[in-house]
Amino acid sequence: MSQLTGDQKPVVAVLTVADERSLFRGNRANFRDIVKMGREMDFPVYVVTTRDLKLTGNRVKGYFYSPEDKEWKRQWFPLPHVIYNRIPLREDEIKVAVRKKINECIKHSSIHIFNPYFFNKWRLFDWLKKNRSTRPLVPNTKRMRSSATLHAMLTQYRRLYLKPESGKAGKGIMLLQLESNDPEIYQLTIQGRRKKNVIYKTSKLPLIWKRIKMETAGVPYIMQEGIELSKYHDRHFDLRVLVQKSGKGVWTVTGVGARLAGPKRITTHVPQGGSVEDPEKMLIPAFGSEMTSILINRLKSNALLIARQIEKGSGYILGEMSMDLGVDTEGDMWFFEANAKPMKFDEPHIRKRSLERIFQFSQYLSRQTKE
Numbered sequence: 001m002s003q004l005t006g007d008q009k010p011v012v013a014v015l016t017v018a019d020e021r022s023l024f025r026g027n028r029a030n031f032r033d034i035v036k037m038g039r040e041m042d043f044p045v046y047v048v049t050t051r052d053l054k055l056t057g058n059r060v061k062g063y064f065y066s067p068e069d070k071e072w073k074r075q076w077f078p079l080p081h082v083i084y085n086r087i088p089l090r091e092d093e094i095k096v097a098v099r100k101k102i103n104e105c106i107k108h109s110s111i112h113i114f115n116p117y118f119f120n121k122w123r124l125f126d127w128l129k130k131n132r133s134t135r136p137l138v139p140n141t142k143r144m145r146s147s148a149t150l151h152a153m154l155t156q157y158r159r160l161y162l163k164p165e166s167g168k169a170g171k172g173i174m175l176l177q178l179e180s181n182d183p184e185i186y187q188l189t190i191q192g193r194r195k196k197n198v199i200y201k202t203s204k205l206p207l208i209w210k211r212i213k214m215e216t217a218g219v220p221y222i223m224q225e226g227i228e229l230s231k232y233h234d235r236h237f238d239l240r241v242l243v244q245k246s247g248k249g250v251w252t253v254t255g256v257g258a259r260l261a262g263p264k265r266i267t268t269h270v271p272q273g274g275s276v277e278d279p280e281k282m283l284i285p286a287f288g289s290e291m292t293s294i295l296i297n298r299l300k301s302n303a304l305l306i307a308r309q310i311e312k313g314s315g316y317i318l319g320e321m322s323m324d325l326g327v328d329t330e331g332d333m334w335f336f337e338a339n340a341k342p343m344k345f346d347e348p349h350i351r352k353r354s355l356e357r358i359f360q361f362s363q364y365l366s367r368q369t370k371e
C-alpha cells in the first residue's frame, strides 16, 4: 500500500456486504452521497464488499458511482488507507466470514477502520452506568429474564419499555404499564405494523408474561424505566443528535433534530407515523425560549460525554454515532440509544456537514500510526 505524503488525501473505502441481486447491500442514496462528497473533496473513494476486500493484494475490486451513466461501476482501486464500515444489517455482520474480515482490518498494520461493529443496547447502558457524568442520563435498565424481575421493576416504575437488545426503527418495542385507575391490571401495548397498536390487558402476571414471551419469540430483551417525555400538541417527542469526530479527531456535534411521535404511538420513528421537526419548535412551548437554549446546550454537552464513554467502552475506533435522547416533563435529559450506523439526517444543513466530517475524520485517522 502506498504511503501518504504531505497533503495527499487518503483512499477511503465504504465497507458493505455483497448482495446476490443488487451487487451490494446498503442505502444506495447514502452511498451515492458519500462517494459524491468524497469526490468533491478530492478523496479517492469507493464502495467495497467484505468479499472483494482482499488485504493481501495491492488493489481491490470496488464500486464507483458514475453520475454521467447514473449507475454503479465495478473497477480496480488501490487498497484503502481508511475503511468506513456501513454494513447495513446485524444479520450480515455476525456471519463468520464478515467478522473475520472486519477483524483483519482492525488488526492490519496500517489500514484504519472506524465503527467496526453495531452496538448492543444492553452493553451501551452498562458502559454509561460506569461513568459518573453519564450515569444520571441513563434510565434504569435491566435484562428481561423472568416474570419476577419484570414484576418487581414494574411495581417500582409503573411503566416499562420492553425493547429487543439488537432492535432498530421501533421494531418489537412494547410498553408495559399498570392501569392508572386500576393498578391490578397490566396493560401491554404492542407497536404493530401498519400504524396500529395492539393492546392486551389482564390482571394475571403469568398471562402477561406468557404474552410477552410470545411476542419476543426467544430474542433477548431489555426492560427499561418508562420516561414521561415532554409533549408537543399531546404527542411526545425526542431528540436525535449526530456526533462525529472532526478533522482533529475530536468528538463534535454535527446536528440536532427532533422526532415527534405519531398520535398515540409509543415511539417516534418516522415509519411509525413520526415526523421530523425542529428541536426549538418542540421545546419552546414546553419550556420557554430561555430554558430551551439551556437545554440544547446541555443536550450537546451530554451527547459528547456519552460518545466518549461509549467509545471507551467499545474499545474500538469510532468516528460517528447518532443518539436518541429524551427530555422529560421536568426538563431532565435521558439517553435511549446510540447507533453505530447513523441514518441519514434529512435536515439539509446537517446532512452536508455530516458527509464532510466523514472525510475530514478519515484524513485525520490516516495520519495516525496504529499500535
Ligand SMILES: Nc1ncnc2c1ncn2[C@@H]1O[C@H](COP(=O)(O)OP(=O)(O)O)[C@@H](O)[C@H]1O
Pocket: 139, 161, 163, 167, 168, 169, 170, 171, 173, 224, 225, 226, 227, 228, 229, 237, 238, 266, 267, 268, 269, 324, 326, 336, 337
Ligand atoms: N424508557 C423509555 N421511556 C420513554 N420512551 C422511550 C423509552 N425507550 C424508548 N422510548 C421511545 O421509543 C423510541 C425508540 O426507542 P429506541 O431505544 O431508540 O429503539 P429503536 O432502536 O427501535 O430506535 C425512543 O426514541 C423514544 O421515543
Ligand SMILES: [Mg+2]
Pocket: 169, 170, 324, 337
Ligand atoms: Mg432509536
